Amino acid sequence: MSASLNKNQITSGLNEEEPLPDMKWRVLKACQWCAQRRRRDEEPYQACGACKEVIYCSKECQKAHWPLHKGPCRVSVQFQKTLRDEKGRAKEIAVFKKWHSTHWTVLTHTFMCALNYAAEPSIAACHFLFITVSPKPNHHSRSIPTAKKYTVTGAFVLTEAEGRGIMAANGPGQADRILNNIEASAEHQRARGKGNTLGRMLLGLEMEDGSRVLDCVTLQLPRPELAMASMQNSAWGPDDDWLSHLKRALENGVVFHSVAVP
Secondary structure (H helix, E strand, C coil): CCCCCCHHHCCCCCCCCCCCCCCHHHHCCECCCCCCECCCCCCCCEECCCCCCCEECCHHHHHHHHHHHHHHHHHHHHHHHHCCCCHHHHHHHHHHHHHHHHCHHHHHHHHHHHCCCCCCHHHHHCEEEEEEEEECCCCCCCCCCHHHCEEEEEEEEEEHHHHHHHHHCCCCCHHHHHHHHHHHHHHHHHHCCCCCCEEEEEEEEECCCCCEEEEEEEEECCCHHHHHHHHHHHCCCCCCCHHHHHHHHHHCCCCCCCCCCC
16 A cells, blocks of 8 residues: 655654644634534634634534644644744645645545555554655746646555654654544544545655655545545546546646545
8 A cells, every 4th residue: 555655755844732723724714623614605604813713604613623633733833933933934834734735535535545444444543645755846936736736756555653653753642642632533533423434645746955744634534425426427536546646636736635534
């Protein structure tokens, strides 16, 4: 299930105490708590006043989500402060987060294929999919859309122990904090009456200065039977060269829409 990447090349990225908020919801114009999409005739949803990275359809949803959001929110605010004097780096990381949020559907489909999730759904709880990317030479150009700014340099499936090893490079206790945050996200799903499995993905950005940024994101996976239908409809399944499919989709700036919604 692995693809070309030397594991010795994996290095630490952000030295944070908790993972950053998931920008996917803002990109999708969806409430972070109830996942309701904003209609075109509605007023814009209000962003978190501190981190500005998540949005809510109401004050009630913001209040309900706060116990889960306050940790990532605090880290994001601190991180923004540390990067205030490094505007270029801060902007690069923000673009990277927007890039993988834009492609969350194709990344979810890749996760399902790489781990053969439809056939072995339990594997999602004890493995990670790790993907590294690097900026394209002309990625700073405004003529290049966000969806096409990065190139995948490697990807492979990690065991729980390997994933913990990568996250631990960000600092003592980092792996436990990230995994606890993922469990909190699962509780969030259960609180909303959703029993969906959460996939775990590590995304590494190879910066131009030689450093690497590591981001951990969760993926809401459909039921196994819907995952199988999605693979059949897309003609892209676990027996195919999923890395080549992923590279092709991202190279063409494809925003994948075939992941089934439970």
